Amino acid sequence: MFDFSGYEMSDVRFDIDDYRGPTPGQGYTFSLNRNDVDLKLRITPHPRVVGVVETRLRFYGFVSSQTLAVADLWDASQVSPFTLYLDQAYVAVKSLPLSWIDLKAGRMQVTWGSADIFSPNDNLNSRDFSDPLDYTRKVPNEMLEVDAYPTSWLTLNAVWVPIFQPSWLPPSAPLAFAVQQNAQGCLTQFPAPPLSVAQNQQLEGLFSAVNPCALSFANPSVTTYLPNNALGDSQVGLRARIAVGGLDLGLNYYYGRFGFPVAYDASVSVTPGSPQTNIAYDAEVIYPRMQVAGLDFSYSAPWLFDIGFVGDAAVIFPEPVNFALGIYENGSPLLTLVQPNVSGQPFVKATFGAERSFGDFLYVNAMYIHGFFDEFDDAYGLHDYVSLTPEFKILHDRLKLRIAAILDLTDLSNVVYPQLTWTVLPSVEVMLGAFILGGSTHPSNPLDYASRSKFGQLAAGRDDAILRVTITW
Amino acid sequence: MPAGRLAALALAVLASPSAIADPAAPKLSPAEILARMEATNNDYADQMLNERLTVVDVDGTRRSYDLTFRQKGTKRLVEFTSGESNGMAVLVEDRNDVYVYLPGFRKVRRVSASSMNESMVGSDLSSDDMATVSWAERYDVKLEKEDDTSWWLALTPKPGVESNYGRIVHRVGKAHFLQQETHWFDKAGQEVKRLVSSEPTSYDGVIRNKLAIFSDPRTGHRTELETTSAKYNQGLGDELFTVRQLQWGR
Numbered sequence: 001m002f003d004f005s006g007y008e009m010s011d012v013r014f015d016i017d018d019y020r021g022p023t024p025g026q027g028y029t030f031s032l033n034r035n036d037v038d039l040k041l042r043i044t045p046h047p048r049v050v051g052v053v054e055t056r057l058r059f060y061g062f063v064s065s066q067t068l069a070v071a072d073l074w075d076a077s078q079v080s081p082f083t084l085y086l087d088q089a090y091v092a093v094k095s096l097p098l099s100w101i102d103l104k105a106g107r108m109q110v111t112w113g114s115a116d117i118f119s120p121n122d123n124l125n126s127r128d129f130s131d132p133l134d135y136t137r138k139v140p141n142e143m144l145e146v147d148a149y150p151t152s153w154l155t156l157n158a159v160w161v162p163i164f165q166p167s168w169l170p171p172s173a174p175l176a177f178a179v180q181q182n183a184q185g186c187l188t189q190f191p192a193p194p195l196s197v198a199q200n201q202q203l204e205g206l207f208s209a210v211n212p213c214a215l216s217f218a219n220p221s222v223t224t225y226l227p228n229n230a231l232g233d234s235q236v237g238l239r240a241r242i243a244v245g246g247l248d249l250g251l252n253y254y255y256g257r258f259g260f261p262v263a264y265d266a267s268v269s270v271t272p273g274s275p276q277t278n279i280a281y282d283a284e285v286i287y288p289r290m291q292v293a294g295l296d297f298s299y300s301a302p303w304l305f306d307i308g309f310v311g312d313a314a315v316i317f318p319e320p321v322n323f324a325l326g327i328y329e330n331g332s333p334l335l336t337l338v339q340p341n342v343s344g345q346p347f348v349k350a351t352f353g354a355e356r357s358f359g360d361f362l363y364v365n366a367m368y369i370h371g372f373f374d375e376f377d378d379a380y381g382l383h384d385y386v387s388l389t390p391e392f393k394i395l396h397d398r399l400k401l402r403i404a405a406i407l408d409l410t411d412l413s414n415v416v417y418p419q420l421t422w423t424v425l426p427s428v429e430v431m432l433g434a435f436i437l438g439g440s441t442h443p444s445n446p447l448d449y450a451s452r453s454k455f456g457q458l459a460a461g462r463d464d465a466i467l468r469v470t471i472t473w
Numbered sequence: 474m475p476a477g478r479l480a481a482l483a484l485a486v487l488a489s490p491s492a493i494a495d496p497a498a499p500k501l502s503p504a505e506i507l508a509r510m511e512a513t514n515n516d517y518a519d520q521m522l523n524e525r526l527t528v529v530d531v532d533g534t535r536r537s538y539d540l541t542f543r544q545k546g547t548k549r550l551v552e553f554t555s556g557e558s559n560g561m562a563v564l565v566e567d568r569n570d571v572y573v574y575l576p577g578f579r580k581v582r583r584v585s586a587s588s589m590n591e592s593m594v595g596s597d598l599s600s601d602d603m604a605t606v607s608w609a610e611r612y613d614v615k616l617e618k619e620d621d622t623s624w625w626l627a628l629t630p631k632p633g634v635e636s637n638y639g640r641i642v643h644r645v646g647k648a649h650f651l652q653q654e655t656h657w658f659d660k661a662g663q664e665v666k667r668l669v670s671s672e673p674t675s676y677d678g679v680i681r682n683k684l685a686i687f688s689d690p691r692t693g694h695r696t697e698l699e700t701t702s703a704k705y706n707q708g709l710g711d712e713l714f715t716v717r718q719l720q721w722g723r
Contacts, residue, residue: 005559042722050722092722102717111580136578149717246569248583298583300569308585357587360595396528396694397595423595426536426556472557 003042007472010035016434017463020441022175031464033061040088048095054088087140104145109138110159112239112252113312114296118369118387120314120349121252121294124159124237126167126259127373132461133417133435139259141165153243161235164227166287167259167374176452176459177220177283186213189442190281191220192449194263194323194379195339200447206327206335210277220281224261227287233257247299252314254292260374261285263323263341270329288342288376289319305356313350318376320344339379347377353387363391372454379449383410398423406455413439413455419466427473433466503616506624507609509650510643517679519545519709527697528596538594548714551600558594564719565589565600574719581720596696597666597687612641622647638665649673649680664690676703 013032018025040054059082072078090106113119117136125138141161148156180189192200207215227233235256242249266283294314301307323341327334349371357363366389371382386409391402404417419433439456454460501509522542529535539555552562560576569586589600608614612628619625626643630636639660644653651673657666667690670682681703688695712718 044722052722094721102721109579111578114582116578116582138579147717149715152715155716243570300571300583300585302569302586306585306587308583308587310583355585357585357591359590360592363588363591393595395595396530397592398530423536423557426538426594427559429557470557472559473555 001044003044004040005042005473006037006039007470008035008037009468009470012467013464015462016465020437020458020462022178022458031462035059035061038087049091049093051091052088054086056085056087058083058085085140100149102147102149104143104147106142107140108143108145109140110143110145110237111138112157112237112250112296113294114248114250114298114310115312115351115353115367116310116365118351118367118373119296119312120316120351120371120373121250121254121292121296121312123254123256123259123292124161124235126165128168129170130168132170132172133464133466139165139168155239155241157237157239157241159237161237161256163229164233164235164257164287165259166224166226166261169260170459170461172459172461174219174222174459176457177222177281178458179217179219181217184213187215187217188212189446190217192443192447192451193266193283193325194341194449195325195337197445197447199337199339200449202335203325203327203337204447214276215279216276217279217281220266220283222261222283222285225264225284225286227257246302247297250296252292252294252296254290256290257287258290258318258376259287260376262288262321262376262378264321265324266326268325268327269331270327270334272329286321288321290376291317293317308355309353310355311350311352313348315346315348316377317346318342318344321378323379341378342376345377347371347382349375349382360396361393363393365389365391380452381410381450383408383454385409408439408454411439411444411451411453411456413437413453415455415460427471429468429470429472431466431468431470433468435461435464435466437461437463503614503624503626504609506616506645506650507614507626507628507643510626510645510652511607511609513650513680514652517705519543519705519707520679521704521707521709522700523702525697525699525701526594526596526598527699528594529695529697531693536595543709543713545709545711545714548711550714550718553594556594560723562719562723563600564714564716566714568601571600572716572719574723576723579723581716597689597694598696598698602687608641608643611636617642623653646673651680651682653682666690674700676700677705679703679705 011032011034012030015029015031018027037057038054043051059080064078064081068078086107088107088109090104090108092102092104094102096103110124111122112124113121125141128137128139142163144160146158177191179187182188238253240251262285264284264286266281269280271278292314294312296312298310301309320340321342323339325337351367351369353365353367355365367387369385369387372385375382385406387406389402389404391400393400400421402419405414407414416436417433419431421429421431423429437455437460439453441456441458443451445451524540524542525537526540527535527537538553541552541554543550547567549565550562553559562574564572568589571584571586571589572581573584574581592599608628611631611634613631615627617625617627624645624647626645628641628643638657639662640658642656646653653670655668656664659665667688668685670685672683673680674683681700683700685698686695
């Protein structure tokens with residue numbers, strides 16, 4: 001039996017700020033003009049076998065470059081670039097080898113934990129933040145999964161992921177380490193590396209005597225070093241879930257790597273010259289190993305107004321990472337600074353949330369988050385957040401107003417993401433929205449790596465107005 | 474009277490719908506009528522329905538959704554197979570154990586019981602409405618009136634029972650003890666919801682109304698729930714109503 005489904009989505013965004021781009025005053029422009037076509041095929045050749053293939057064709061809607069060679073105008077990949085994604089491609093067999101065991105193999109996205117989006121127990125797939133507004137998306141990966149259901153109240157899962165896939169980062173991510181220059185091209189600020197304030201003062205002292213206008217400081221080059229494809233670099237997840245009365249409880253274990261890059265080392269090469277001294281900053285980032293032991297729960301409380309509660313807590317045992325920065329002048333070492341970036345001490349990340357529907361009119365979801373998914377208790381630390389998402393339904397669900405908001409309690413930066421969705425007809429939705437980032441674009445202390453505003457920094461992206469049309473089948 | 478004609482008359486009487494509620498038989502009490510109605514509603518071990526849910530707005534605009542509905546006892550598995558919720562599936566083990574598969578999150582999650590009162594895709598139907606309801610457990614019943622074809626039962630909440638409604642009125646068909654109409658009144662006596670069922674149809678020997686129309690008399694907004702196909706007593710296994718099945722192949 002075949003089941004064919006999918007969607008087509010057109011997404012247009014317009015930058016509504018002119019100070020959060022790579023160059024201040026960059027202006028108001030369209031930032032997205034994208035079309036996605038998602039095709040999902042589900043095949044059930046046998047009642048106990050299912051195959052799922054889900055592909056997504058993405059057309060970017062922009063020419064690949066603002067300056068395109070005439071000779072390239074015939075080339076569709078230049079004029080109308082696109083990407084083909086394979087989001088899922090797996091086969092699952094039920095009741096094999098025993099009636100209470102299911103096997104699954106192939107390219108998958110597996111979500112663990114009870115809390116939506118912010119579960120620290122959800123590590124099997126890295127996050128896809130290539131589009132920060134599509135924050136539920138994950139990087140698919142090849143896996144082997146065994147699911148066992150020995151009793152009605154106990155579920156056991158084991159997943160093996162042979163090859164590590166890193167998280168995808170937004171296009172604005174390089175702005176996290178971009179140098180700041182004024183209109184005359186003079187250096188005004190360089191991003192503080194993950195060293196202590198005293199060490200960064202020492203670093204700054206090396207250049208303080210130099211006229212900043214005489215420094216040619218290109219944006220840092222950052223290279224990621226991925227794990228080898230050895231057996232020991234593969235990842236494993238184990239989980240036990242118990243249903244006790246109205247409570248679901250999960251115990252989780254993960255061995256693998258943190259999906260986001262962590263600063264490892266850097267070198268600053270100074271080449272004195274006239275009229276300018278050239279400075280090249282090359283950095284390397286790695287994906288440290290980690291073990292994660294956590295638990296999660298979900299519960300609906302009939303004795304407390306039918307509120308649903310979820311919670312995830314995990315102890316992360318990280319691989320220690322020392323950050324080393326070497327400064328060289330004409331190849332000769334001037335200064336070496338070393339600082340633990342990840343201490344190697346276990347730390348806790350947690351999310352607790354509650355949700356409730358109020359008739360047909362309102363749904364509210366609220367969460368407290370300790371440690372965002374891209375935080376690893378490195379030199380930046382772990383921040384605390386509250387998230388609140390009310391969804392108002394009007395005209396019998398034809399109009400929905402959802403306002404997703406998150407506040408960083410540590411630095412008070414925030415994101416507000418209102419979305420007004422109109423269900424024109426069944427399967428056809430039009431969404432008007434905005435993505436607004438709040439917070440300082442500059443660190444409170446330029447010498448303190450940890451003082452960058454989580455959502456205010458330029459790397460978090462730009463404020464956008466959004467128009468999205470989706471048809472589902 | 475010749476034997477052949479007598480036999481034919483007997484056959485006609487036996488086949489007549491009115492024979493099922495024989496006026497010569499002892500009169501049924503309101504509680505007995507309600508019990509017979511509930512037995513008719515629930516006289517299956519399991520059911521598998523393909524439904525078309527059509528939301529009709531007050532301006533006449535129609536939105537239709539297809540869904541499959543499986544039920545065994547109090548457990549239900551509802552899957553949307555069209556519309557913007559296509560791919561979403563809801564498992565109800567009981568009122569406080571509700572799970573939903575969310576395609577956008579690619580995960581199964583428990584949802585709060587408060588969602589049971591939410592309307593489905595903006596319809597006049599909530600998940601609670603699709604549940605098997607035992608009126609007798611929660612409501613006292615009186616016979617309001619009757620005619621040749623129907624009984625009208627008036628239900629009021631039993632002492633200590635929390636209900637959004639002050640009064641509920643069922644029209645029960647004498648032919649098959651089918652729930653033909655239901656009128657829900659709030660505590661101020663205003664009718665806030667109405668169900669009208671029609672087109673009795675035999676599905677594998679199980680008589681059901683093919684069409685159920687839920688409406689809000691205050692606004693005129695209504696929802697038509699049409700059973701496009703139904704199978705009963707298929708021997709559905711308990712394993713079908715599990716989280717395992719909910720996430721299978723999604």
